[in-house]
Amino acid sequence: MNLSQQEWEDQLEKDDNAFILDVRSPEELQEGYIPNATNIDFYLGQDFLNEVQKLDKSKNYYVYCRSGNRSGQACAIMNSVGFNNAYNLEGGFMNWEGEVEGD
Structure with missing residues (x-):
């Protein structure tokens, strides 16, 4: 489901079962990241899927990339x-x- 920037932030703030997933590359991470995000690089392909399948399916996942394209696919x-x-x-x-942290 796509959420606007405001909807995503508002919903995340109220969600005590949230997991923030950053699917950008290691190079992009150097630009900074949203606090408490976990990174799994979407470009890893099958390894991305393998890592995602280890995650707890009962959580609510807030997924982002640089522009919203890869995270939509993710x-x-x-x-x-x-x-x-x-x-x-x-x-x-x-x-x-x-x-933002780490920028």
Whole structure:
């Protein structure tokens, strides 16, 4: 499910079962990241899927990349393997105006 930047941030703030998933590359991570995010690089392909399948399917996943494209694909993949709650950040990190760490 796609959420606007505001919807994503508002929903995340109220969610005590949230897991923030950053699917960007290691190079992109150097630009900073949303606090408490876990990184699994979408470009790893099968290894990305292997790592995602180790995650707890009962959590609510807030997924982002640079622009919202890869994270949208990641949410679709997650839905196809049994994750019911995966939320894509529309516009991605490049439009994020919330808190950032590591930049």
